[in-house]
Amino acid sequence: MLSRSAFVFSALSAIVLGGCASTAMGPSASADLQARSGSAVAGKVSFSEANGRLRVEAMVSGLTPGEHGFHVHEAGDCSAPDASSAKGHFNPLGKAHGHHASVERHGGDMPNLVANAQGEAKYSAEVAGLSLNGPTGVVGRSVVIHADPDDYKSQPAGNSGKRVACGVIAAR
Numbered sequence: 001m002l003s004r005s006a007f008v009f010s011a012l013s014a015i016v017l018g019g020c021a022s023t024a025m026g027p028s029a030s031a032d033l034q035a036r037s038g039s040a041v042a043g044k045v046s047f048s049e050a051n052g053r054l055r056v057e058a059m060v061s062g063l064t065p066g067e068h069g070f071h072v073h074e075a076g077d078c079s080a081p082d083a084s085s086a087k088g089h090f091n092p093l094g095k096a097h098g099h100h101a102s103v104e105r106h107g108g109d110m111p112n113l114v115a116n117a118q119g120e121a122k123y124s125a126e127v128a129g130l131s132l133n134g135p136t137g138v139v140g141r142s143v144v145i146h147a148d149p150d151d152y153k154s155q156p157a158g159n160s161g162k163r164v165a166c167g168v169i170a171a172r
C-alpha cells in the first residue's frame with residue numbers, strides 16, 4: 001500500500017514537472033529578422049529568462065554555411081540597409097569585446113550561430129549577463145547576424161563582417 005502511493009505520487013510529480021519544463025513560462029521577447037546588406041536571411045529569435053541567464057533560441061535560413069557572429073546590439077533600430085543603425089554591441093558594463101564565456105565581454109556577445117550546408121541554423125544558448133528588462137535588458141534593442149564568424153577577440157566587434165540580418169527585440 002505504501003509503495004503503491006509512493007509510485008502514484010512520483011508519477012504525478014513527473015507529469016507536473018514535465019509540464020513546466022516543456023511550456024514557456026513567464027515573460028519572453030522575440031525579434032523577427034530582416035535581411036540586410038543584400039542578404040536573403042530570414043528567421044526569428046526568441047528570448048526568455050532561465051537559470052539566472054537569458055535563453056536565446058533562433059531558427060534562421062538563407063545564411064552561407066558555417067559560423068556567423070551573433071550579438072545583441074545597442075539600438076533597437078534596423079532601418080539602415082546595412083543595419084549600421086543598430087549601433088555597436090550592447091555593452092551595459094563598459095567592457096571590451098570578448099568570448100561569451102569570459103568575464104571581459106560585452107553583454108551582447110553571444111556564441112556564433114552555425115549554419116548547415118543548406119544555410120539553416122537552429123540555435124539555443126543560455127547567455128550570462130543579459131536579462132529581458134532592466135539595466136542588462138535586451139527588450140528594445142536589436143539582434144544582429146554577421147556574414148563572418150566572431151573571432152571572440154578582435155576589437156571592437158570580433159571582426160565578423162557585414163550585418164546580414166537584424167531584428168528589433170520586442171516583449172511578447
Ligand code: CU
Nearest residue numbers: 069070071144
Ligand atoms: Cu554584431
Ligand code: ZN
Nearest residue numbers: 089097106109
Ligand atoms: Zn562585442
